Amino acid sequence: MPSATQPPRDLRLLPKAHLHLHFTGSMRHQTLLELAEREGLTLPDSLVEEWPPQLSAADEKGWFRFQRLYDVARSVLSTEDDVRRLVREAAEDDVADGGRWLEIQVDPSGYAARFGGITAFTDLVLDCARDAAERTGLGIAVVIAANRTRHPLDARTLARLARQYAGRGVVGFGLSNDERRGVTADFGPAFAIAERAGLLLAPHGGELLGPPSVRAVLDHLHADRLGHGVRSAEDPRLLDRIAAAGVALEVCPVSNVALGVYTDLSSVPLPQLLEVGATVALGADDPLLFGSRLAGQYATMRAAHGLTDAQLAELARMSFRASRAPSSDVARWLGEVDAWLASPAPEVSEDAVLDRR
Template sequence: MRDLHALPKAHLHLHFTGSMRHATLLELAERDGIVLPDSLGAEWPPQLSAADEKGWFRFQRLYDVARSVLRTESDVRRLVLEAAEDDVRDGGRWLEIQVDPSGYGARFGGITAFTDLVLDAVRDASARTGLGMAVVIAANRTRHPLDARTLARLAGQYAGRGVVGFGLSNDERRGTTADFAGAFAIAERSGLLLAPHGGELLGPASIRAVLDSLHAHRLGHGVRASEDPALLDRIVEAGVALEVCPVSNVALGVYSDLTSVPLPTLLEAGATVALGADDPLLFGSRLAGQYATMRAAHDLTDETLAELARMSVRASRAPDDVRGRTLADIDAWLADSPS
């Protein structure tokens, strides 16, 4: 079989703090005397489930603890650089990293100052690693929709200057999707990619609400569109890409095991699928791992894996030259004889 780390690919679903290396988390926590829960220490990676509100609260608490170790500008720069290095090691050619500045603004001088820091760190990491990079600014479903409008205006100010998209994350069961339509209209007018989460913890009805109210170009997860053939046909016809994160889906209890992740159903329907790692810090698996688990779970051929990589590139906001080189290198990977 061909080496999946050598398969060129784009990474479209990676959360900021969730991209942190476990070793970095331990080091920064020790530096500042932060006591980590066992599930982020000796018992890592944590055993998670978000099947109910209590389970999601535990997951969010771990994420918040991990975020608390980011205390200095150098911490932020280190996180971004290491995320880039890890993606390059996994065959990444383009990364769109997702961040909610409101979760960090209080410590870093406000949401604008933090966004400036992240974008500068992205430029530096890209130059040092050769990985193409951009940022998706995401609002939080658990906060007021007016906060989302503030973030949408912020994202619009940086459109064309490192920010390529606007998202909506956190517990899909919280908030009313239509209430965030105003924020997404602001982002849409700025020409940003619209990439809200939907179709992970909730099913087809949630996806319809996201498509109807937020005009999504890509769906964070969207995997449960497989449960409704008519909805899946609509997604395919509209060209809405699905950011599918298999290891995350199993870890959070969306599916019982990797063989239950309905990737074949999505592909057979003609959906555009971009595999993503979501939060490697919490799920213990990075980008190449998503391809490897789906290869093993569904006996995917290298031709299918190459097409998944192509779809990730086509669904990205990478510049044309990056797209062209990466697609050509995917073809070259497939042309090489397997080891």
């Protein structure tokens, strides 16, 4: 813990990579309100007066409510300028939080009908990412993700799409949505396509379900990184396997609590994950629905577990090492993390440190 005479360093100045951010979920709340008004859409009260919404995914009905809010938010994106604005603002927000690199996750099939098909939408997103990177200085790459609630053949189509753009802005392939739906092994052929293309394999697992779900994505999908994966802590042997294999865990503390995976932030088992040497990259998941962005994840874990600045710096280092950023950039950013840790702690209030904007 920082001493009484040594205030904690500003976490928004800590260089970091963001490896778990969903496309529509990255939208600013104010942007949602403005675009909905333009489109003449009446938003649910939980996205207006009660924001951020009270959520739970303890059962499929709860997940359905969560997914419905996500779909409502996605419906306000109707023009190319809307998509460009979303990506630019997500980049600006990450930069304000100390972000140097972002891997944003998107399922193009969810936007295809409005934007001319999955290929056209992917082209648009990649163009927006290039533009946002030039404007903000943030490195941006894309992870194309399939949907567990759809047929595995749809996942193969998206894996081929990801393969088509490998080396041209797309760095990975994922699998998202309700972890309790579908049979993990059925998505194996899609992940084999992505694996042969040299793409990062980053399926969700170990959030809504426990260790058996994690084993399934490791065994059948050959995961390099796990979206969430936090419930690996419930099985010491599994956690040892993950640490030994260097499989990174994209841990999103605020969303874990919001969805009822844990009762409070102090219950998120980050210390247990770190104790065995697991690679952990903190992520914001869906700031639009959970109300907390990247620096907020570091701040809440500092507050909940009393993490030192040295431990927080190591979390930032792990985020860079687990990324698909160019190695020369990673080396430079690791040096910036060292410089942050070596710098005198600024005189900042705790309120400023915990500010979620």
